[in-house]
Structures are given as C-alpha cells and as structure tokens.
Amino acid sequence: MSAINNKDNNIIQPENPAGEVALRCEKLVRHLGEGEARVHVLREVSFSARRGSVTAIVGPSGCGKSTLLYLLGLLDRPEGGEIWIGGRDVAQAGDDERTAIRNEHIGFVFQFHFLLPEFTALENVMLPMNRLGRWPMAKRLDWARHLLDAVGLGAKTHRLATQLSGGEQQRVAIARALANQPSIILADEPTGNLDVKNSAIVFDLLTRLAKENGQAITLVTHNPEIADRCDRIRTMRDGVFID
Numbered sequence: 746m747s748a749i750n751n752k753d754n755n756i757i758q759p760e761n762p763a764g765e766v767a768l769r770c771e772k773l774v775r776h777l778g779e780g781e782a783r784v785h786v787l788r789e790v791s792f793s794a795r796r797g798s799v800t801a802i803v804g805p806s807g808c809g810k811s812t813l814l815y816l817l818g819l820l821d822r823p824e825g826g827e828i829w830i831g832g833r834d835v836a837q838a839g840d841d842e843r844t845a846i847r848n849e850h851i852g853f854v855f856q857f858h859f860l861l862p863e864f865t866a867l868e869n870v871m872l873p874m875n876r877l878g879r880w881p882m883a884k885r886l887d888w889a890r891h892l893l894d895a896v897g898l899g900a901k902t903h904r905l906a907t908q909l910s911g912g913e914q915q916r917v918a919i920a921r922a923l924a925n926q927p928s929i930i931l932a933d934e935p936t937g938n939l940d941v942k943n944s945a946i947v948f949d950l951l952t953r954l955a956k957e958n959g960q961a962i963t964l965v966t967h968n969p970e971i972a973d974r975c976d977r978i979r980t981m982r983d984g985v986f987i988d
C-alpha cells in the first residue's frame with residue numbers, strides 16, 4: 746500500500762492527557778568548574794512540567810537556567826536529587842538508558858538549530874524517527890511531511906537546511922523536536938537568534954503544536970514578551986527558584 750493511499754492511517758494521532766506531570770525533578774544539585782573556579786550552580790532545585798502547558802524559566806544571566814535544562818534533558822548528571830520521567834527516577838541512569846529516554850520522551854529546541862546542513866528539511870525531521878525505529882518507513886515519511894506542513898514548510902521539504910532562512914531553519918528544528926511525539930519539549934532560548942516577527946511565529950508554532958500534541962514545554966527565555974505569553978513563569982536566581 747503506498748504511503749499516499751495510506752495517508753490518513755499514517756498520521757499518528759497523539760494521546761493528549763493534558764495536565765499529567767510529564768517531568769519532575771526534586772532537589773537537584775550541581776557544581777561546575779574546578780578548584781577556585783568551582784561554582785555551586787544549582788542548589789536543591791525542584792521543578793515540574795505538565796502536559797499541555799508551557800512554562801518559562803527566567804532569571805539573570807548565570808543563575809543556572811541552562812544548567813537545569815541540560816540536567817532535565819539528561820544531557821548532564823546532577824550530583825544529587827531526582828529526575829522523574831516516564832514514572833522512574835532517571836537522574837543517575839546509565840548512558841544507554843539516558844539516550845533511549847531522550848529519543849523517546851524529550852524533544853530539544855536550542856537557540857542554534859543544529860540541523861545537519863547536508864540533509865534536506867525532510868531528512869532532518871526523519872532523523873529522530875529513524876533512530877528510534879518505532880514506526881514503519883511510510884508512517885515516518887507521512888508524519889515528517891505532516892509536521893513540515895504544520896510549520897509552514899510543506900513546499901520546501903526537499904530544500905537543504907542551508908537553503909533555508911534562519912526562521913525557516915528554526916521551524917524545521919521544531920518539527921524535528923516533535924518528530925517522536927515526545928511528552929517533553931525543552932527549549933533553550935528558542936527565539937534568541939531570530940528577529941521579532943520570526944520570534945513570534947516560532948513561539949506560536951512551538952506552543953500550538955505542542956499543545957495539540959499534549960506536550961509539556963519548558964523554555965528558557967530572556968524575552969519578557971515571550972515569558973508573559975507562557976502559562977507559567979518560574980524565576981531563578983543564584984541556583985534556586987525564588988517564586
């Protein structure tokens with residue numbers, strides 16, 4: 746059966762258990778640096794994110810926002826504390842398990858998109874699905890095309906990443922983050938590199954698509970207008986939430 750004939754069946758309808766806690770951490774502790782440069786970056790930070798909800802993390806430069814996001818995304822390990830994803834504390838999980846959890850549960854959007862330049866938009870969005878291998882190829886292709894349509898790039902699926910504008914590249918990065926239908930989206934300054942118009946487009950897309958898919962979005966931002974449009978704002982200072 747061709748992918749086109751089978752299109753309706755191949756569009757994955759996500760479950761949308763809005764309100765469920767997708768991500769929770771308790772009392773995370775992290776130091777960075779060595780010797781005299783050693784900094785106590787996170788001081789027993791606790792945080793949670795619910796599906797269908799957008800949380801902004803704000804605070805002055807150096808207060809620990811990115812460090813927290815890296816820990817929540819299992820890109821780094823805390824020295825103490827718990828990180829609960831998928832019903833388990835995975836703070837100290839081994840490398841293979843962390844990679845598997847990231848692929849299945851977490852989508853990342855960074856300030857710089859990190860698309861593979863020699864790949865097309867479609868191929869970039871396919872990558873996480875190919876890595877996870879959960880769906881047959883026809884389903885992966887249809888879902889990738891659906892996501893690129895949803896971010897307004899349906900006509901540019903075969904453009905190389907380098908042949909797209911900065912805003913378009915960031916929209917591909919969003920489609921890629923949503924590819925495996927993660928329950929959690931972590932975004933570090935997702936609009937930091939864009940002009941005002943593209944910032945608004947990218948923020949709207951990120952929140953609309955993630956809400957439709959019932960994801961818990963946590964984004965770090967220095968932009969007060971973006972933060973004000975989130976469902977919840979958490980303010981950090983010196984390695985703790987002060988709200």
Ligand SMILES: Nc1ncnc2c1ncn2[C@@H]1O[C@H](COP(=O)(O)OP(=O)(O)OP(=O)(O)O)[C@@H](O)[C@H]1O
Pocket residue numbers: 777778779782783784786804805806807808809810811812813
């Ligand atoms: N590798 C490192 N070694 C030592 N200190 C580090 C290291 N990486 C980060 N830090 C320090 O950890 C603290 C927290 O950094 P982090 O990047 O989490 O802050 P942030 O709130 O995200 O800042 P910004 O808003 O500027 O991105 C800062 O004081 C930073 O200087």
